[in-house]
Amino acid sequence: xxxxxxxxxxxxxxxxxxxxxxxxxxxxxxxxxxxxxxxxxxxxxxxxxxxxxxxxxxxxxxxxxxxxxxxxxxxxxxxxxxxxxxxxxxxxxxxxxxxxxxxxxxxxxxxxxxxxxxxxxxxxxxxxxxxxxxxxxxxxxxxxxxxxxxxxxxxxxxxxxxxxxxxxxxxxxxxxxxxxxxxxxxxxxxxxxxxxxxxxxxxxxxxxxxxxxxxxxxxxxxxxxxxxxxxxxxxxxxxxxxxxxxxxxxxxxxxxxxxxxxxxxxxxxxxxxxxxxxxxxxxxxxxxxxxxxxxxxxxxxxxxxxxxxxxxxxxxxxxxxxxxxxxxxxxxxxxxxxxxxxxxxxxxxxxxxxxxxxxxxxxxxxxxxxxxxxxxxxxxxxxxxxxxxxxxxxxxxxxxxxxxxxxxxxxxxxxxxxxxxxxxxxxxxxxxxxxxxxxxxxxxxxxxxxxxxxxxxxxxxxxxxxxxxxxxxxxxxx
Numbered sequence: 108x109x110x111x112x113x114x115x116x117x118x119x120x121x122x123x124x125x126x127x128x129x130x131x132x133x134x135x136x137x138x139x140x141x142x143x144x145x146x147x148x149x150x151x152x153x154x155x156x157x158x159x160x161x162x163x164x165x166x167x168x169x170x171x172x173x174x175x176x177x178x179x180x181x182x183x184x185x186x187x188x189x190x191x192x193x194x195x196x197x198x199x200x201x202x203x204x205x206x207x208x209x210x211x212x213x214x215x216x217x218x219x220x221x222x223x224x225x226x227x228x229x230x231x232x233x234x235x236x237x238x239x240x241x242x243x244x245x246x247x248x249x250x251x252x253x254x255x256x257x258x259x260x261x262x263x264x265x266x267x268x269x270x271x272x273x274x275x276x277x278x279x280x281x282x283x284x285x286x287x288x289x290x291x292x293x294x295x296x297x298x299x300x301x302x303x304x305x306x307x308x309x310x311x312x313x314x315x316x317x318x319x320x321x322x323x324x325x326x327x328x329x330x331x332x333x334x335x336x337x338x339x340x341x342x343x344x345x346x347x348x349x350x351x352x353x354x355x356x357x358x359x360x361x362x363x364x365x366x367x368x369x370x371x372x373x374x375x376x377x378x379x380x381x382x383x384x385x386x387x388x389x390x391x392x393x394x395x396x397x398x399x400x401x402x403x404x405x406x407x408x409x410x411x412x413x414x415x416x417x418x419x420x421x422x423x424x425x426x427x428x429x430x431x432x433x434x435x436x437x438x439x440x441x442x443x444x445x446x447x448x449x450x451x452x453x454x455x456x457x458x459x460x461x462x463x464x465x466x467x468x469x470x471x472x473x474x475x476x477x478x479x480x481x482x483x484x485x486x487x488x489x490x491x492x493x494x495x496x497x498x499x500x501x502x503x504x505x506x507x508x509x510x511x512x513x514x515x516x517x518x519x520x521x522x523x524x525x526x527x528x529x530x531x532x533x534x535x536x537x538x539x540x541x542x543x544x545x546x547x548x549x550x551x552x553x554x555x556x557x558x559x560x561x562x563x564x565x566x567x568x569x570x571x572x573x574x575x576x577x578x579x580x581x582x583x584x585x
Contacts, residue, residue: 109231110217112138114452115238115252117223117397120147122429122441123258124207129449131214138250139216140223140240145207148260148430149438150200152280157303159196160283161472164310168474175511187311189288196283219248225255225398225425235402236425254424254452257411258441259393261430266295266386268355275365276358276384279304289313289383293367295353296387297324299471302336304385306473309343316346316379318369323349325471328532329483331498331518335534336477339514348377358384392431408433416461418448426452435464443467465530468546470539475514478542480549481530484520493523497579501535504574505566512536517571519555519579526554531575537568544572555579 114130116123119141127137144151167187173180211218221242227235231251238250263278265271273281279300292308294301297319309315317324317340323333324340324347341347350372357368364382371377392410403421405412410433411420418426426448429441443462450458465486471477487494502513515535521528531545548558559576563569 109237109249109251110138111251112136112217113252114138114254114256114449115140115250116256116258117225117238118147118258118260118393118429118431119145119218120258120260120429120441121149121438122260122445123147123256124210125442126256126258126428126445126449127216128210128214129446130453131216133449133453135453137214137216138219138252139211140219140221140238140250142220142222144204145211145218146200146204148262150203150207152283154438155203156196156200156283157279157300157307158472159199160192161303161307161474163192163195164307165474167312168310169511172511187288190286192288193286219250221248223250223397225257225401227401234424235422239398254426256445256448256452257397257420257425257427257431258429258445259397259431261390261392261436263387264389264391266353266355266388269358269384269386270360271386272360274383275360276386278386282385289381291364291381291383292316293318293365293379293381293384294387295384296389297321297347297349298327298387298389299325299469300387301385302340302471302473304387305340305345309340309345310474314344314381315340316348316381318348318351318353318379320352321349322372325477328469328471328477328479329518329530330485331516332471332477332479332532332534335515336471336473336475339475340473348372351377390430390436392433394431417451418444418461419451424452435467435469437467437469440464440467466546466549468542470542472539475512475535476538477515477532477534478538479530479532480542480545481528482520483530483532484518487520487522487529492529494520494529495523495579496520497575499571499575499578501568501571504568504570506568506570507536509566510536510568517575519575521555521579526556528553528555528558531572533571535568535571541569541571544569 113135114137116127116139119139127139131137221240223238223240226237231237236255240248291314294317305315305317325333351369354368359366365384366380411427413427428444430436446459447461468480498518501507501515507513518532520530555576563573
């Protein structure tokens with residue numbers, strides 16, 4: 108007999124499990140279909156494991172620099188125990204996975220472990236949207252929902268022609284399972300993932316070379332953020348090539364690693380070699396093999412097309428959320444979209460409103476961290492705003508000096524005519540935590556002087572926000 112349910116969710120990542128819990132909390136029956144492990148890419152191959160490794164790298168860098176804090180450690184006594192680093196990472200992932208499983212039981216959400224494929228009108232339902240599930244054990248189930256939410260996520264995009272082997276030439280998926288730490292690495296792609304891995308591995312003592320086709324690292328972020336992280340990585344010994352293109356035909360696996368050529372920004376060529384190569388050139392939606400051809404659902408540029416406000420697809424009872432619809436492709440964006448979709452299908456009297464991509468916090472967990480929300484200065488000017496900006500260095504904060512990380516700044520972009528807050532950009536210790544206040548300010552439509560007048564505790568890193576808002580209004584540092 109088919110499984111009839113109010114809501115079926117295809118994909119158990121952050122967007123999928125958030126949608127499931129929200130629907131269950133509203134009293135709806137829910138089924139999640141997940142072909143691998145509950146938690147998706149974020150928990151098993153992305154956010155959590157990579158941040159666990161970054162934390163270990165940060166601790167290693169702090170210990171090696173401990174003399175600056177008055178703590179003497181012999182350099183010979185500091186070493187990276189890579190198996191222990193990976194074991195800690197996995198322990199964190201496993202703990203969170205167990206917590207998710209318990210959450211599903213708590214809300215009586217049925218989890219089917221298997222591959223789901225959407226089918227068209229059939230004996231089970233007169234409309235598209237039922238899901239045929241091939242279970243892990245070889246059996247099958249048919250799920251017939253009133254509403255379907257597609258949350259199939261994304262995967263690393265691969266460059267054609269490279270000799271991927273899962274060890275020497277890899278994407279971030281395989282790198283998270285390395286049994287040994289590389290002594291040297293060539294990272295192709297200077298976006299968020301590339302910058303985070305460059306920071307992490309350099310802190311572990313690996314020799315890092317980073318290649319980016321755009322003229323700067325993190326090309327989607329404010330130029331000041333790009334420049335600050337470029338300077339920080341370079342200072343730590345990372346070799347950075349921007350405006351450079353990898354010649355994929357030149358890549359060769361060698362006995363001791365990999366060799367390649369790049370076309371440099373000056374128009375010449377440079378030969379590079381490393382023990383391993385990590386390719387981080389973006390992500391693509393998981394839209395193949397899930398039965399979209401059996402529906403009126405359309406795709407655009409490899410992602411599922413949705414109504415930008417309701418997240419409905421071409422089939423109005425079928426929604427899509429998260430990485431599979433493109434956009435900023437962040438776990439917290441998927442969780443926000445889950446709330447939007449579920450509120451809409453429930454007919455909530457005060458539904459969650461979808462935020463514009465630029466009003467979703469963007470975080471880079473490098474050292475130092477970077478975070479932003481809203482318009483970059485260049486984008487605001489290009490959109491016709493007459494902008495005014497202010498920037499305050501982190502080194503003016505007592506807590507930044509005490510913490511031993513005075514690098515970075517806080518920057519605000521505002522509309523000169525109205526005073527409206529357009530964007531906030533942070534680089535420095537715990538920037539990814541500090542950006543939450545800016546997100547709240549954007550939600551409440553706060554103007555800079557209101558943030559500046561809010562009392563921020565001293566000494567804290569949060570003072571960066573009050574200081575930069577005061578600077579924007581013409582008040583100096585106190």
